[in-house]
Amino acid sequence: MTNHVEEIKNKLDIVDIVSSYINLQQASGNFRANCPFHNEKTPSFMVSREKQIWHCFGCDKGGDLISFVEEYEGIDFKEALKILAEKANVPLTGFSSAKKEDHSKLYEINKEAAKFFHNILEQDTEASKKVLKYLDKRQVKKGSIINWQLGLSSESWDGLLRYLVTEGYGEEDIFKAGLIVKKKDNSGYVDRFRKRLMFPISDTQGRVVAFTSRTLTGIVYDEEEFGGKYINSPQTAIYDKSKTLYGWHLAKDVIRQKKYLIVVEGNMDVIASHQTSAKNSVAVSGTALTLDHIKLIKRYANNVILAFDGDAAGSRASFRSISLCWQEDMNVKILVSPKGKDPADIIKSNPDEWLQFIKDSIPVMDYYFKRIFQAIDINRADHKKVAVQKLLPIIKYLKTEIEQVHYLKILADKLNVPFEILKKDLDQATSFLEKQDTVVQKVVQDKKDSATLLAERIFMIAFFKNQYLDKLISELDPDMIIESFQDLYKKVIIYYTKHQNLEKFGNFEELSDEEKEMWIRLSMSGEKDYNEIKEVDLANDFQHLISRLKKESLDIQRQGLINQLRQAETSDDQAKQDEISHKINLINKEVYKLQS
Numbered sequence: 001m002t003n004h005v006e007e008i009k010n011k012l013d014i015v016d017i018v019s020s021y022i023n024l025q026q027a028s029g030n031f032r033a034n035c036p037f038h039n040e041k042t043p044s045f046m047v048s049r050e051k052q053i054w055h056c057f058g059c060d061k062g063g064d065l066i067s068f069v070e071e072y073e074g075i076d077f078k079e080a081l082k083i084l085a086e087k088a089n090v091p092l093t094g095f096s097s098a099k100k101e102d103h104s105k106l107y108e109i110n111k112e113a114a115k116f117f118h119n120i121l122e123q124d125t126e127a128s129k130k131v132l133k134y135l136d137k138r139q140v141k142k143g144s145i146i147n148w149q150l151g152l153s154s155e156s157w158d159g160l161l162r163y164l165v166t167e168g169y170g171e172e173d174i175f176k177a178g179l180i181v182k183k184k185d186n187s188g189y190v191d192r193f194r195k196r197l198m199f200p201i202s203d204t205q206g207r208v209v210a211f212t213s214r215t216l217t218g219i220v221y222d223e224e225e226f227g228g229k230y231i232n233s234p235q236t237a238i239y240d241k242s243k244t245l246y247g248w249h250l251a252k253d254v255i256r257q258k259k260y261l262i263v264v265e266g267n268m269d270v271i272a273s274h275q276t277s278a279k280n281s282v283a284v285s286g287t288a289l290t291l292d293h294i295k296l297i298k299r300y301a302n303n304v305i306l307a308f309d310g311d312a313a314g315s316r317a318s319f320r321s322i323s324l325c326w327q328e329d330m331n332v333k334i335l336v337s338p339k340g341k342d343p344a345d346i347i348k349s350n351p352d353e354w355l356q357f358i359k360d361s362i363p364v365m366d367y368y369f370k371r372i373f374q375a376i377d378i379n380r381a382d383h384k385k386v387a388v389q390k391l392l393p394i395i396k397y398l399k400t401e402i403e404q405v406h407y408l409k410i411l412a413d414k415l416n417v418p419f420e421i422l423k424k425d426l427d428q429a430t431s432f433l434e435k436q437d438t439v440v441q442k443v444v445q446d447k448k449d450s451a452t453l454l455a456e457r458i459f460m461i462a463f464f465k466n467q468y469l470d471k472l473i474s475e476l477d478p479d480m481i482i483e484s485f486q487d488l489y490k491k492v493i494i495y496y497t498k499h500q501n502l503e504k505f506g507n508f509e510e511l512s513d514e515e516k517e518m519w520i521r522l523s524m525s526g527e528k529d530y531n532e533i534k535e536v537d538l539a540n541d542f543q544h545l546i547s548r549l550k551k552e553s554l555d556i557q558r559q560g561l562i563n564q565l566r567q568a569e570t571s572d573d574q575a576k577q578d579e580i581s582h583k584i585n586l587i588n589k590e591v592y593k594l595q596s
């Protein structure tokens, strides 16, 4: 299969392929376009012919030509490869059977794991009794526990692992299924989930593909559990959280029937809602609503109700979900439950109240108008201004001019100001997301520590122009770089040493998905930021960054030695003190050299 992929990639050019879908413009060395995956007016989508990769700086998506076709057509890897194989005239023999076989093990393992967890919950133990009591208190019915195959993970470090091995599964496959993690000292594996309430997550066909788990601290166990309230399965070959909706397999027929669905926030909310007549409820797990979710939904219904708790509907994250739905021409309504009361709570005290909330949900724009007009006095000029400032960026976001004009008229009427004035303001307004994005980006930027920023900048240049990579490798050991970049850097060194260029580094089979994504993001950022910078400035920049990074690394080493020296001083070990002092002196000299 790898050979097919290689062959197809070699025969096709990413620029030709992407151009066949969208309008790519050549701009100094690379290609740009308005991103097809998010709504924008200035192009932040870039394609590199040299590296055969693409990346969008607006929505952070990126990959190779296969992933572009996957993303654009809303299809999986196999289907995308088929399309491209045809274009490249490469026959795909024996391809589908090999791929199928590969995954069936992972499905089996997850299915067995769900059974294992469910059985523990059914056993008569102290822990299971307490969990069942908790579920009963939250009014999760016995039938729901069975339908949703709720479970309990074992108290031992390797309960599941040992069970699956005796069932004949290999450690490698169990690891690939996301159920075990490597021990810190690399001496084997332990269970990912221990002492937790387990919720199996199923794919659209109802096969268990992953788990989400809730801590039982305070319910069964006293001690603080490692890993926080919720732990989820990682991304695996069969599980992608950005494409999976919790409860979909049990909700989809009802969704088709009722022609709408309700997206709630938690697993418990879904289960509770399914205990009422609102069985068309699903939840996202550990992510916001994505375009993939919406594309899945659209195949069944065009109407979605997003359930929010309190003011959350007004947040930027919520607006992202809303705008994605708009982008796909979905009708969106908002359901707002009282602050601090999630759907499961409402249903617990009165299931009919939940159905009433669903009935009372309102279209998004009406929600925004209501929310903003509740807070202002329309007789005051300054309040009118606030309403305009808040609503125009949202109206600006609407897809068609017809919709924009519609709501602009309502706004003009409500405020009793001439429509033309608002229209002029609208033309000058920035849309809600663009405005919020810059603010958020800045905060994120500030938070990133300087070591990360420094490493990012250095890699951006080195990935952009390979002559800097030679310099980097000769001057900088991997352990001088911040830990999160070390593995990628090591792999770059291995690959570059062998091939003397990084053109096809994206295909390097040693790369994890995360590293591949990092590589794409950094090399495209390099092209974007350094393309128009003069060679001599770039060289200076690079040297300066390396010196700074070296200095920071030396500072950290020096601080460690100073701590050691303090300890040695208390123990009266003169020889040791001298040795450490000597090392500190050496570092001081190096720092001095760097500064001069």
Ligand SMILES: [Zn+2]
Pocket (backbone or CB within 6 Å): 035, 036, 037, 038, 045, 056, 057, 058, 059, 060, 061
């Ligand atoms: Zn984008």
